[in-house]
Amino acid sequence: MSLKDSFDNRIFNTFSASAEGLALLRIFSAIFILFFLIPGSGMSHFAYLSTLPADFYAPPPGPLRLMESFPSLSFFQVVHTVLILSLLAMLLGYHTRWASVTVGLTILILQGFIYSVGKVNHEIVVPLVPLVMAFSNWGAAFSVDAWRNKFSIKPESWPVMVLAIFIAFMMFTAGFPKILGGWLDPSTQAAQGHLFNQFFIRERQALLAGWAAGFDHVIFWEILDWATVLFEIGFIVALCKASWFRFFTGLAVLFHFSTMMTLNIAFLPNFLAYAVFLNWDKFYNSVHSFYSKRTGMRGEKSARKTHYMITGIFILLLLPVQWMSSRNLGLSNSDLMLHEFVLVTAAFVLVLFLALQKTVRLFTAESSD
Amino acid sequence: MQNGITKTSVRTLFLVLLIYLPIQYAAVGVVGYYDAEPWPAFVFPGFKSVYVYGDGFEITRTVFDVETLHRQRSYDMSPQELFPEIPLSQIPGFVRTHFSDEEAVQSISREGAEWLRDKSADIAGFEPHAMHIIELTEQYIHTESGPRLQMALETGRITILF
Structure with missing residues (x-):
């Protein structure tokens, strides 16, 4: 195989994608962003920013330095409205590519101003997912575009590889500074130090934080330091195979779950990107075959009903979580939101389930050999 | 394609x-x-960053202390209290950017100082004459019952007069 063929194989064939699977991912992403990942979590944050004196406008180096102060509230309201409308268009698959790109750009604008108080948060995967996946033709099925027969094009899987490269590289940028900072030095326990910092300074004391703060076991914390660095650096190697990358994505979910339980940091935006690597085709096929068996319905009609059912399930599951979280129900002693806890825990349970399923399959295959 | x-x-x-x-x-x-x-x-x-050294660890916090003339009344507030809409994840960076060095603090405009005065007055319940931005370095040691504060030192103080 020539170098060009090998390169082509890697970028075009590492991940596979069907129109139905991508459509479910599009619907899930739109609902997930709409309910949980809109920057600022409501207009009150932007109302606050627009009243801050220009002294506190400290944009990071980049395009936002063209401005001299925070824009007015009406500017934020317009961008926010465009974002919501684009998300709805993305959900329905109406001019899907443009809607997805607009979602990405409007999120970038809102995030940019939020970070202009003097601190950048690393949530760029939220706009990155719709911006990149816009080119996967994720509006090719279960969409207004498909219904109007506006385009009949095949889905593309290379944007999934683009996202994988972004995630692997960004994980590397999280691991590399830790090596320079001394995380691998056995005389220091960096993860434990961060735990104390979160516990005492930021008062993140919910879930297992109190237990972890009292757990002074040098070897445990040192192993955690090494495991964190190896896991973050190792993501780059995982790009070699789709199954390795999925395995590392599963590890990432476990990592974030443990971080949430002890440091009360959920990193929810990353889960939008991890969700891209779920096997949506298999999920669709399982639900579709279940639905067909139960109703005896076949063909296009059954596919459409399956899609409505899955969309309905997403909304029914996520809407109550969003509603309860928006009313500050649940956690105390932390700034961790209820929806973050529920969603990260659900992802953790899903990963455990998938790992168990895989293990059972491996054992079954071995015993049949 | x-x-x-x-x-x-x-x-x-x-x-x-x-x-x-x-x-x-x-x-x-x-x-x-x-x-x-x-x-x-x-x-x-x-x-x-690594905060843990040997049998203890060190962390730094910032406190905003407002007072009336001759310190008849005073009130300490955390950055989270003074800037409630800034997410907790951004607070340390926000404080570092705007309140960690004398030059940055003294260059705050009249409008900015008045904004700080009004916000802190709402929280403290009195009209402050000055705001001290105090950096505290706290050293903890590990004990059998968990980490215990051993020492807290004031390692920086910047004052804004209203």
Whole structure:
């Protein structure tokens, strides 16, 4: 195989994608962003920013330095409205590519101003997912575009590889500074130090934080330091195979779950990107075959009903979580939101389930050999 | 391929991406060292600092202390209290950017100082004459019953007179 063929194989064939699977991912992403990942979590944050004196406008180096102060509230309201409308268009698959790109750009604008108080948060995967996946033709099925027969094009899987490269590289940028900072030095326990910092300074004391703060076991914390660095650096190697990358994505979910339980940091935006690597085709096929068996319905009609059912399930599951979280129900002693806890825990349970399923399959295959 | 995206343009995109990502990471490091972390940038947080040394650890916190003339009344508030709409994840960076050095604090405009005075007055319940931005360095030691505060030192103080 020539170098060009090998390169082509890697970028075009590492991940596979069907129109139905991508459509479910599009619907899930739109609902997930709409309910949980809109920057600022409501207009009150932007109302606050627009009243801050220009002294506190400290944009990071980049395009936002063209401005001299925070824009007015009406500017934020317009961008926010465009974002919501684009998300709805993305959900329905109406001019899907443009809607997805607009979602990405409007999120970038809102995030940019939020970070202009003097601190950048690393949530760029939220706009990155719709911006990149816009080119996967994720509006090719279960969409207004498909219904109007506006385009009949095949889905593309290379944007999934683009996202994988972004995630692997960004994980590397999280691991590399830790090596320079001394995380691998056995005389220091960096993860434990961060735990104390979160516990005492930021008062993140919910879930297992109190237990972890009292757990002074040098070897445990040192192993955690090494495991964190190896896991973050190792993501780059995982790009070699789709199954390795999925395995590392599963590890990432476990990592974030443990971080949430002890440091009360959920990193929810990353889960939008991890969700891209779920096997949506298999999920669709399982639900579709279940639905067909139960109703005896076949063909296009059954596919459409399956899609409505899955969309309905997403909304029914996520809407109550969003509603309860928006009313500050649940956690105390932390700034961790209820929806973050529920969603990260659900992802953790899903990963455990998938790992168990895989293990059972491996054992079954071995015993049949 | 369709929609005007050819296989060649996708190959080019990947090549550009593979060259661009390391270069932008280096640029983030350089710009971050001399100025601040640029944005947008494709990086995750490094959390490279190490706070634990030997049998103890050290953390630094900032307290905003407001007082009336001759300190007849005073009130200490945390950054989270004074800036409630700034997410907790951004508070340390926000405080570091605006309140960690004398020059930055003294360059706060009249409008900015009045805003701080009004917000702190709402919280403290009196009209302050001055605000002290105090940096406290706390040293903890490990004990059998968990970490215990051993010492708290004032390691910095900047004052704004209203």
